[in-house]
Amino acid sequence: MDTLSQFRDEFETEYQTTKKFFEAYPESKNDYAPHEKSMKLMPLATHISEIFGWPDTILKTSELDFATGGFQPKHLSTKEDLLNTLDENFKSAQYALENAKEQDLNDTWALKNNGEEVAKWTKYGSIRHALNQITHHRAQLGVYYRLNDIPLPGSYGPSADH
Numbered sequence: 001m002d003t004l005s006q007f008r009d010e011f012e013t014e015y016q017t018t019k020k021f022f023e024a025y026p027e028s029k030n031d032y033a034p035h036e037k038s039m040k041l042m043p044l045a046t047h048i049s050e051i052f053g054w055p056d057t058i059l060k061t062s063e064l065d066f067a068t069g070g071f072q073p074k075h076l077s078t079k080e081d082l083l084n085t086l087d088e089n090f091k092s093a094q095y096a097l098e099n100a101k102e103q104d105l106n107d108t109w110a111l112k113n114n115g116e117e118v119a120k121w122t123k124y125g126s127i128r129h130a131l132n133q134i135t136h137h138r139a140q141l142g143v144y145y146r147l148n149d150i151p152l153p154g155s156y157g158p159s160a161d162h
Contacts, residue, residue, distance in 0.1 A: 003105060007127055008097045011052070014134050015090045018048060020153035021141055022086055025079045034147055041144055046076045046085070048137045053089030054130040056096040058109050058123050067114035 022045065030042035039047070050073065057064060064071060076082050105124035110117050121129060142152050151161035 003102060003124065004097050004100055007055070007131075008094055010131055011055070011090065011093055011097070014131060014138075015052065015086070017153070017155050018052075018086060018134065018138055019083070021138055021145075022049070022079065022082050024145065024150060024153055025082060026145075026148065026150055027077075027079050029144075029148055030077060032144065032148060034144060041141075042076060042082075043073070044137060044141055044144070045082055046074055048134060048141065049076075049082055049086040049089055050074065051089075051130050051133050051137070052086060053092050055093040055127050056089075058126045058130070059096045059100050059104060062108065063110040063112055065112040065115065067112075069112075 025045060026041075030040065032041045033039060063069075074085060076085060105122060105127070107123050108120055109123050109126040110120040112118060119129075138155070142155075145152055152159040154162050
């Protein structure tokens with residue numbers, strides 16, 4: 001089985017769907033959140049765009065420590081920045097997946113916080129988790145759009161709006 005080419009295809013599909021959502025992004029709603037415990041709209045969309053870069057990080061490293069690894073979420077403010085970040089991260093993921101070897105997927109990768117392991121998977125499982133996170137958070141974004149009467153693009157077929 002050629003897992004890496006399947007991942008490239010899946011990321012391409014998720015990229016195209018996410019791009020439609022971002023093209024509908026309402027800049028006037030950057031600070032919208034449906035609840036005080038919810039992420040605001042722009043940080044949520046930014047997070048989705050950043051997840052597209054995870055395969056590159058996963059394939060190049062053995063772990064990411066949020067406290068000591070130097071990762072800082074980007075602070076975007078425009079739809080253009082959002083689309084550009086999505087494009088950059090998608091391209092880096094595709095490049096990483098094109099240049100990886102199947103056996104690389106067997107190595108382990110961990111998320112840590114100040115040295116404490118939060119989660120650990122094979123690199124295959126880590127990339128699979130990234131795809132799941134994209135789908136999960138994009139669905140969350142769709143709820144935000146619906147609550148603001150923003151027409152939803154179709155994801156895996158038509159939506160009630162398209």
